[in-house]
Structures are given as structure tokens and as C-alpha cells.
Amino acid sequence: MKENINYYFIQPLNDKNFHCIYQLSATQLYGVIFRILKQEQLAQDCLQEVFVKIYHNFERYDPEKSQPLTWMVTIARNYAIDFYRKKQLPIADDFDLSVIDDEQIQLLEKLEQAENKKRIIDCLKTLDNRVRDAVFMQYFHGKTYAQTAKIFDKSENTIKSWVARALPKLKNCLEAL
DSSP states (O other): OOSOHHHHHSSOOOHHHHHHHHHHHHHHHHHHHHHHHOOHHHHHHHHHHHHHHHHHTGGGOOTTTOOHHHHHHHHHHHHHHHHHHHHTOOOOTTOOTTSSOHHHHHHHHHHHHHHHHHHHHHHHTTSOHHHHHHHHHHHTSOOOHHHHHHHHTOOHHHHHHHHHHHHHHHHHHHHHO
């Protein structure tokens, strides 16, 4: 099982992939739901229904709008609030329906991005220093091939070759993590 949930969201949905999505996200989603419902059995029931909803809406996930975990947390939070209202649970003194607010969802997204950033850095370290620097200049500093070639005192074609060979290596490395 790959440890990156993003991997399973670009794969066709099947039982094995969905099981991996469940394994990688159930704890976080249960935590979101439990903080709202505050009852273990209800939270477990709600979590099961959330995963059914995720399964049925899997094709609607849009990677342009959010990371997979953020999308699932939003579904879990909204479903738990609806579940709460449907069951008309007694409100605990410290209960607040907005207990999982947008800032916390953004924090989860930032944690996921930090995890992805570490993976990218680890993969970049596998490249030759000059090639890594050329990739950085191209993709992180917006340099053109001509500007990068001038910095390295190499031809544009050399820089293009470095970058073209580096990208599949990076892709394979990221998929392997």
C-alpha cells in the first residue's frame, strides 16, 4: 500500500484502492466526526455512512479545488453536522457545531502539503546537483531555458535534456514513496 492518499485518487476506483483510501484516512475522519458527535458509537456509524458517501461521490472529486484529504474532511464534517441534526442529539455544554472550522481544515491541508513537500525534497536530492538546480530554476523560479543555460554556461538543448530526463525520475520517485 502506498502511503500517499493522492495516489489512490488518480487510480480507477476499485475495492483494493478504496480499502487503501480507508486505511489512510479513517483515523482523521473519525476524529473530525467524533469531535462533533462526542459519542463513539454514533461517530462509528457516521464514519461508515461518510465512506459510503465518499465512495458514491468519488467521481465528483476535483483535484483543482482541494487535496483528497481536505475533500473527505469536508464531507465528514458536513455529514456529521447533518447526522447530529437528524438525531437531535443533546448539546453538550462545550459543544459548538463549528468545532471543525475552516482554519482546522486548512491546517490539515497544510500538514498534507508539508508531507508532500518533504517527499519532493527527498526525491530532488536523488538528482545530480546541476540537474536539481536546473529543475529548481525552471519550475520554482520561473527561469526560461535560455536564462538557465546562461547561468550554467551550457546550451539550451543541454538544459532541456537535463530537465526532460529529471522529470520522469522525479515522478517515479514520488510514486514510490
